[in-house]
Amino acid sequence: MATPQVQALIKEIQAGNPNMPQGIVEKLTKDYIESGLMLPNPAIATQGSVLVKVMPAGQSPSAFTGYWMSPEQARAIATMTPEQASQVLGLPASQATNIQKNGLDFYAITPKPGITANVFVSSVAETSQGTTSMTGGAQQVIVPNRNQWTTPIAVNPFSLRTTGVK
Numbered sequence: 571m572a573t574p575q576v577q578a579l580i581k582e583i584q585a586g587n588p589n590m591p592q593g594i595v596e597k598l599t600k601d602y603i604e605s606g607l608m609l610p611n612p613a614i615a616t617q618g619s620v621l622v623k624v625m626p627a628g629q630s631p632s633a634f635t636g637y638w639m640s641p642e643q644a645r646a647i648a649t650m651t652p653e654q655a656s657q658v659l660g661l662p663a664s665q666a667t668n669i670q671k672n673g674l675d676f677y678a679i680t681p682k683p684g685i686t687a688n689v690f691v692s693s694v695a696e697t698s699q700g701t702t703s704m705t706g707g708a709q710q711v712i713v714p715n716r717n718q719w720t721t722p723i724a725v726n727p728f729s730l731r732t733t734g735v736k
Contacts, residue, residue: 575609575690579714582688586715602636602712606692610712615687620730621711623677623722624659626668631677631722638711641730644676647708648727660697660706677722678730687718
């Protein structure tokens with residue numbers, strides 16, 4: 571927890587959630603770290619940057635979820651079968667089942683005007699839940715301060731144009 575990457579991640583979580591108790595900040599930081607194969611590397615999202623979230627069809631991202639991906643990764647996911655997408659995303663069994671049954675929706679966010687946002691990049695770690703294992707491997711972009719980003723809108727992963735899904 572003392573590495574520069576982890577301290578930067580903690581700082582960004584606190585900036586976005588100034589009243590969050592320290593114990594929750596530390597748990598969230600730990601969850602972000604454990605979701606990846608290695609410590610997440612800091613990166614900058616400038617004006618015009620777009621990040622995409624994959625969701626089970628019919629569901630929308632929560633206001634606080636920090637797990638996103640590059641448009642390139644989203645396009646790769648969009649070409650996969652639901653089973654393959656579930657594997658590389660390291661999804662919990664319930665979400666994987668939902669995706670395999672109903673398909674995927676994609677949502678995009680961009681930094682708010684005048685904001686240069688700090689993000690953190692890593693590869694999704696392998697996960698297991700009961701007898702179900704997921705390989706992971708997709709690139710994830712952690713957005714610890716969602717206050718700096720626009721509200722997610724449903725998009726086509728190939729054009730990044732609005733789809734009208736609510």
